[in-house]
Amino acid sequence: MRPFALPRVRSLNLHAKLMLALAVLVAVVAGTSAYFLIEHQREQKFSELEERAARISDLFSRSLALPLWNVDRGAISAQLAALAPNPEVVRFTVTAVGYGVVAEVKGARRADPAHDVVRVRAIEYQPPGDAPREKLGEVRVELSTALATQAMRDARGAILATIAAVVATLYAATLVLLNGMVRSPINRLEEMVDRIAAGNLDVRCAVESDDELGRLAARVNAMADRLRESTARLYESEQKYRSIVENALEGIFRLHRNGWLEEANPAMARLLGYDSARTLVAAGTREPDKRPFTRQQVEGLFERLDGSGEIAELELPLARADGTVIWVQLSARGVADSRGAIVRLDGFFADVTARRQALDHLRRHRDELQAEVAERKRTEQELRASREELRELSWHLEVIREEERKRIALEVHDELGQLLTALKIDISLLQMRLAGNPEAQGKTDAMRELIERTMWMVRNVANHLRPAALNFGLVSALEWLAQDFNARYYIQCTVVTHGDEPVLEDARATAIFRIAQESLTNVARHARASHVVLTLRSGEGFIDLEIRDDGCGFDRDAVSARQRGSYGLLGMAERARLIGGALTITSSTSTGTVVALRIPLPDDVQAPVG
Incomplete structure (x- = not known):
């Protein structure tokens, strides 16, 4: 037979727990209070008994001194017998020095000596005069604690009975109050919560x-x-999600780590050739070889998820389903269990077969295009090399042409000029001899004038082939x-210089001069200007040449398109490039045209700023 066991506290309801806690609390408080009260009463009773024994022993020690001095046994016994009827008295004993017990009186009751209260006092006699006190004997008082113990037992019983009655009354009152104020509202609240938990969200x-229960109900x-x-x-949200999943064009699925498909949407079934998502999932469940993902693909997918998530x-x-293969682009995230291990993945994919085929086609075209580009680059490099060779050849031809112009100008100026000078001298001598012939004199004058015109033309041709002024420097x-421009086109031309004139090699100085000459020619032909300023500025490491006019300006793009293939501006830019310079041209209808040329100087040529 199993012994009776109290129900587990955890299985009790709240009301029972509150009542049990209240009972335990009251019992502990009442028991503790009763214990301390009884102990206090007990100590008080025993203290009173000890004080009584001390008073009796003190009384006998003073009252028995004279009878004991006279050895009056009757008087001693009479005094002892006067207090002997007290129920607490066990025994009174008087002993004399040298005689032993003189008198002894016992009480009506006899208790256990171990629990008696014993007091012994000396009996002393004070003789008349100044004689010292003399000890005659001792008195022994023994009182029993039985009555005090019995009184404490009776008091303990009364106190415990009172406490039990109070606890019972308090428990009953609390039970009634809790039933009406706590248990019933809690039961109603519990019933409502159960109905809410069951899905009825309309109950209140x-x-x-x-109070707290009211606020709890409101909450x-x-x-x-x-x-x-x-x-x-x-x-x-679920309906939206379901609508999105069901109507999505991409295949959406959930894949378990063992390879079987848990969920799929209709788009995935269509992409894989199945009638419905249920058919797709069921096919993989019945026949593992019908699963859309192979075992190797599943292992590879979960290895990626374990690595990056x-x-x-x-x-x-x-x-x-028909065995054909499609290419898909897949994205997925891992789904972990309670231990953090990835056991399934949620993913979606789109059919990229057409795009992949297009990419393959593009790759083939890219390879072909790369080959063509490589061939074109090689051709461009060859053309660039040829162009550089042509530019070098052009510069070389330009140098040769300038040298040839210089040589022809020198020959024309020196040889033909000398011949014409000699011819002029001969004509002068001939005029002196034909002084008397007017007709011949007129002919010689005409010949002399023709020779002078020819000499002027020779000097002009020589200067245009190569100005003799170049031999004296660029400035x-x-x-x-500028002077020739003024004389030829009647347009004011001013030369302004800043800084010292650098010493340049003949080819570079000639190129700068030709650029200025071509700029002035363009001004004369197209600008309709009234004033031109040539500014030569030399600094540390560079030379700047600026030709500024106040003409009508021009549209450079339109001029380049209209005069495609002409020397013009292209020739100026090419001359500047060949000598390492940079040519810029700015033009507007309000301010005219500015041609600016900047040429870096070699390290061995210095042009300090003036």
């Missing part, structure tokens, strides 16, 4: 008070309202060019 708890109602709203939103735009082949050549 009655708020009957403003439960608020919780039910929010739960109903959250449920409605959740249902709406997600898969982004992975392309892989999948087998359709002199520019000043001659």
Whole structure:
């Protein structure tokens, strides 16, 4: 037979727990209070008994001194017998020095000597005069604690009975109050919460008070309202999610780590050639070889998830129901269990077979295009090398041409000029001999004038082939060019210089002069200007040449398109490039045209700023 066992506290309801806690609390408080009260009474009783024994012994020690001095046994016994009827008295004993027990009186009751209260006092006699006190004997008082113990037992019983009655009354009153104020509202609240938990979100708890239970009921109602709203939103979100999943064009699925497909949407079934998502999932469940992902693909996918936690735009082949293969681009995230291990993945994919075929086609075209580009680059490099060779050849021809012009100019100036000078001298001598012949004199004058005109033309041709002023420096050549421009086109041309004139090699100085000459020619032909300023500025490491006019300006792009193939501006830019310079041209209808040339100087040529 199993012994009786109290029910586990955890299985009790709240009401029982409160009552049990109250009973334990009251019992502990009452028991502790009763214990301390009884102990206090007990100590008080024993203290009173000891004080009584001390007073009796003191009384006998003073009252028995004279009878004991006279050895009056009757008087001693009479005094002892006067207090002997006291129920607490066990025994009174008087002994004399040298005689032993003189008198002894016993009480009506005899208790255990171990619990008696014993007091012994000396009996002394004070003789008349100044004689010292003399000890005659001792008195022994023994009192029993039995009555005090019995009184304490009776008091303990009364106190415990009173406490039991109070606890019972308090328990009953508390039980009634808890039933009406706590248990019933809690039961109603519990019933409402159970109905809410069962799915009935329209029920509401009655708020009957403003205490904690009332506030709890109000909070439960608020919780039910929010739960109903959250449920409605959740249902709406679920419908949206389901609609998105069902109507998505991409295949959406959930794949278990063992390879079987847990969920799929209709788009995935269509992409893989199945009638419905249920058919797709069931086919893989019945026949493992019908699963869309092979074992190797599943292992590879979960290895990627274990490493990075997600898969982004992975392309892989999948087998359709009819055995054909399509290429898909897959993205997925891992789903972990309670221990943190990835056991399944949620993913989606799109059919990229056409794109992959297009990419393959593009790759082939890219390879062909790369080959063509490589061939074109090689051709361009050859053309660039040829162009550099042509530019070098052009510069070489330009140098040769300038040298040839210089040589022809020198020959024309020196040889033909000398011949014409000699011819002029001969004509002068001939005129002196024909002084008397007017007709012959007129002929010689005409011949002399013709020779002078020819000499002027020779000097002009020589200067245009190569100005003699170049032999005296760039500044002199520019000043001659300005003077010739003024005389030829009646347009004011001014030369302004800044800094010292650098010493340049003949080819570079000639190129600068030709650029200035071509700029002035363009001004004369097209600008309709009234004033031109040539500014030569030399600094540390560079030379700047600026030709500025106040003409009508021009559209450089239009001029380049209209005069394609002409020397013009292209020739100026090419001359500047060949000598390592940079040519810029700016033009507007309001300010005219500015041709600016900057040429870096070699390290061995210095042009300090003036």
